Amino acid sequence: MKRLFQSMAMIMFLVALLAACGGEKYEPQPINEDTDKCAICNMAIKDDQYATQIVTKDGQSLKFDDLGDMHTWMERHGTDSIGAAFVRDYHGLQWIRYEKAYYVYDPSFHTPMAYGVVSFESEEDARAFIEQMGTGKLMTAEDLKQHDWQSGHSHGHEHGGDLEHSHDDHDDHGGHGEGESAEAHDQHAAGGHGG
């Protein structure tokens, strides 16, 4: 009897150990439209193709209503505490790893915070989307690191505060070198043509 008890305890210990090892996997949580708000802009999150999510290493789920806001979070807090980051397939809404997704950007795309970047699981779908919309730039997660994240309003009309404002943003983020921002301006102009 005692032996049985011992072996049971052993098994339980092993199972617990295995479970602990398996805990490295980060699972995205479903969006709850009643309670989830964007960790950056505070807006309620719609359970749609624009929602994104970071699961931190200690298992906390941070949700965002727009990929641009997730990017803002990464700039403010760094990427060290991130266990996994997820975006959604534009059509199927399934969660996909941020690093593995394909992205399409155009300032004319209407996303919640108007950053204009949408995500796809397959490159084919992304290309088809560009064809369908007649505009858009195909990007990978690696490309997004170089992307000049502009919230939509600066593409619309000119107002006095705008230029000054985007400067503020650059100052906040700190990491933009001289050459990079020149490139960003070119991108901006090209985007304007497309829209």
Add this chain to the structure above:
Amino acid sequence: MVIFRSHITRIISLLALMLASCALPGPAQVLAEQASADHTLQELLDRTEPGETIILPTGTYQGPITIRKPLTIRAEQEGSVILLGDGRQTTVTIEADGTTLSGIHIEDEAFKEEPAVLVTANRVLLDNLHIRTGAHGIAAREANEGTITGTTIVWAPQGIRMADKGNGIDLLKANGWRITSNVIRDVHDAIYLESSDDGIITDNVVENSRYGIHTMFSDRSSIERNVGRMNVTGAMVMTARHTSVKDNIFVKQSENVNSQGILLYDAHEIVVADNEVEGNRVGIYVEQSTGNVLEGNRVSSNFIGLQLVDASDNQIRANRFVGNVTDAQARGSEQNTIADNYWDSFEGIDADGDGKSDIAYAINPFFASVAQKRPAFQLFFQSPGMVFLESLYQSGKESWSRDASPLMAPPVGGPEAGQAEGDRSLTGWTGLVLLSCTIVLILMMRRRKA
């Protein structure tokens, strides 16, 4: 001679025409009655000359219609003209500058993407409409200087989730709109402005919607004298400059866990003054915002009166915080000027008798930081243990957000102050009367016993 005669006939016919136009009720009215007889409304619009007025007789008309030339369309009797949507398309599309639409009921109740009314032209006046919608009520796209007034917009289809509903009024790249004295209920955002500058949003009532008034990427808006009830958030001002939020009333925004009276995010040079913010989860929430003035607001009976997150260079003065569970929470918001506010929960000491406390009201960042790190710990909001821990946490107190000169009593001059004073004296007098009655009764009883 022939020429002469033709001249005469022309003059006579002209005279006749002028007479006729005086005698008859007017060409517009005639056209309208024909319309109700055997032509569609669209055919009538197509036949009418630009600039003319169409007065629609009482009745039900089938949409959709598209207005392609400047017309004035009114109901013969206000509220008696009903225009039905077809369940698929936009019911009224306005493409002509200077169009006026007035006094009409629009029933576009199907749940769909296309708005009930779509405006793509400038200087359009929408007046006294009543819209039942299953999409955006009124949408304006790259259309400037329109007016929406006296209009009611209500969400129609049942059982649709808040997140899937359309907005009451939805402006995109539409500048200089005047939205006044409307009533909007049960929609997604009651009034939403995106990339639309110089909006004037006054005297509206917005209820039971997600955000009452929501502006994004829109500068120089005036949001004044509106009333918001039971929304997730009363006024949400995001990525904006030079906006005024004054004399609004935002109450009972507490049904949702994320609700607040007024929220500023990435907002700069905004004046938030003399608003009444009552019974919300957070009264006024300010994040990533600079250069704003929060003044003379009455913030009462909220869970948290004022919440500052990474906000700096704002001026917060002469506000009244009364009956909130916590008057203020702040995190990462050291560089603000906070002065002369009345904090109900704060016990000050006024040795020099200038009406201001000599000790500062410092906002302990402990709970705000804990809740940020571990959102689940919000469960311990104001729990005894948390309050105790908070009182132990005093490190870096010099850098906390603080009101250097908190008021000892609520600022005088507010509309409620006088009334409250009156109430108090009335209570006193009533008490006195009751007391004297009791004494008389006791004395009488005693005498009787004796």
